[in-house]
Amino acid sequence: MELHITFPTRKDLAEQLYRQLYDAIDSGLLAAGTQLPPTRLLATQLGVSRKTVADAYSRLTYDNLLSGRVGSGTFVNARPITQPEVQPASPLASAAVLALWRDMPMPLSHAAAQGRARYEFIGGASLKTHFPFDQWRRCTLYALRQFNRSRALHGDPQGLPELREAVARHIGFARGVRASVDSVLITNGAQQALDLIARVLIEPGCKVAMEDPGYPFARQLFAAQRADVVDVPVDEEGLCVELIPEGTRLIYVTPSHQFPLGMPMSLARRQALLARAAELGAIIIEDDYDSEFRYEGPPTDSLQSLDPYGLVAYIGTFSKTLLPELRLGYAVLPAAILQAVKVAKQLTDWHTPTLSQWALAKFISEGELLKHVRRCFEVYSARRERILQRLAGDLAPWLAAVPATAGYHLTALSQSDADLGVLIKVARQAEVGLYPITPFYSRQTPVPGLLLGFGAIDLLDIDPALDRVRDIFQQLAPR
Structure with a gap:
């Protein structure tokens, strides 16, 4: 220079x-x-x-x-950043709400802070090695051509019609969801769908019922909206419907693959839930986050497909089937709340990026999504089967699998007096990433157990990793 x-x-x-x-x-x-x-x-x-x-x-x-x-x-040289001296002032009028957001725990953010281990059983994550980059690249080039032909204007807040139609066809085939192009809303991941529905339904102090244990980001989102979150226990059939209190306005469930335990909600319990929601005039959010991967028994349709009252808002995501970085999700909304949620979407971010919508629409319409799901199913099925064999074999004295038929994580409950906190700490020193289910409990007494995700670990790595876990168990609680 x-x-x-x-x-x-x-x-x-x-x-x-x-x-x-x-x-x-x-x-x-x-x-x-x-x-x-x-x-x-x-x-x-x-x-x-x-x-x-x-x-x-x-x-x-x-x-x-x-x-x-x-x-x-x-x-x-780099110089230290000096902050300008701040003059003393009166406390902020918004100090209380700032403290609420600042001090909110993030139980699912621990993996990034700790770093990935050599053998990772983290839930909700997958390996990029299975992502069809060549097919996605071709669809992205198609999206660029469509993008180049369009006028430089904001898109439809509800989403690109071509993508909404492709999503409606896909989930109708894969999950039995009754959806039309007019009922689908494209979002930036399932989390935004949750946020938008909460914005239009929740007022400070109103009751929101959800599973306990359950998805913590949903619970925190509802609490941040000043809802009175009622934590309803679950049993082997799913949410205990009879414990949903009067005055409940919104009910959040994961009926196909309960998070984090994994069992599906029984048909009788689903019907009872729909009837209870009708009595209360409550909207049900059905979070169908990873049930496209189903391994046992006949296909189970969505809760939404059983709904005769128009009360179920079905939300899904492509973060599990494709990549979390894409930030693409959707909601199939009942007519009663559709327009309100569309307005909230427009006020929040106007619309999801159009370029990625065009690419995904092409990807789905050409059958690439179904091909990708089938390829991943074979991979995940083999990993799941191997973990179940080990849990039923040499790990049986310490862990027992919760019956689950879908998704790509298993929950294993403790069968001994071994300290799982110590196990997790020692396992990480041995390059094995294990994660407890206790952070997903709110008011119910936590049951000690591990969430074993198999999306981010190769099949050949499962046995060496579980060998190390078994050896640590032997030291903590010998047979």
Whole structure:
């Protein structure tokens, strides 16, 4: 780079050069990492002696503003960020609500903080090795062509009609959902669908019922909307419907693959839930987050397909079947709340990015999504079967699997007095990532157990990982 510096006088040139370089660095004009010209070159450009430049560089180096690297040159150092002095003021009027958001726990964020282990049993994650990048790239190029032909305007808040039609066909075939292009809303992941429905239904103090244990991000979202979240226990048939209290306005369930335990809701319990919602005038959110992967028994249709009252809002995501980074989800909304949720979507972010919508619409319509699901099913099925064999075999003294027919995680409940907290800590030292189910409980007494995700671990890695878990169990609670 070149520095264009002029001097009004010839007096103390080194001091003047030092001061101007200092000010340039201090103001950010010379950013951290910028390479300064060699002393000989800068001296020639400014018409001063090389010693003048060398003296200025030396002072700046002494001030820790510059550093020399042998064979590379002289570079500007990173400077500590100084915060401007804040004048004392009265406490913020919004201090209470800020504290609510600031102190909200994030139980599903622990993996990023700890880092991935060599053998990962984290739930809700998959390996990118199975993602069909070539097919997605072709669909993205198609999306770019469509994008280039369109006018530079905002899209429909409800979503691209081509994608809504493709989603309606797909979930109708895969999950028995009764959906039309007019009832589907495209969202930035299932979490936004949850947020939008909560925005239009929840007022401070109103009752929202959800499973306990259950999905913590749903619970925290409802609590952040100032709802009175009622934690309803679950049993082997799912949500205990008779414990849903009077006055409940919204009910959140995961009937196909209860999160985190994994058992499906029985047909009798589903029918009872629909009847109870009709009595209360409550909307049911059916979160069908990963049930496209089904391994046992006849296909079970969605709760929404049984709904004669128009009270079930069915939400799904492509984060599990494709990639979480795509941030693509959807909601099939009953007529009673459709328009309100569309308005909330437009006020929130106007619409989901159109480019990714075009790509996904092409991906689904050409059958690539179904092909991908079938490929992943074979992979996940083999991993699941191997974990179940180990749980029924040499790990049986310590862990027992909860019966589950779908998804790509299993829950194993503790069968001994082994301290699972110690197990998880020692296992991570042995490069095995294990995760407890206790953070998913709210008011019910936690049952000790592990959530064993098999989306992010290769089949050949399962036995070495579970061998290490077995050996740790042997030390903590010998047979």
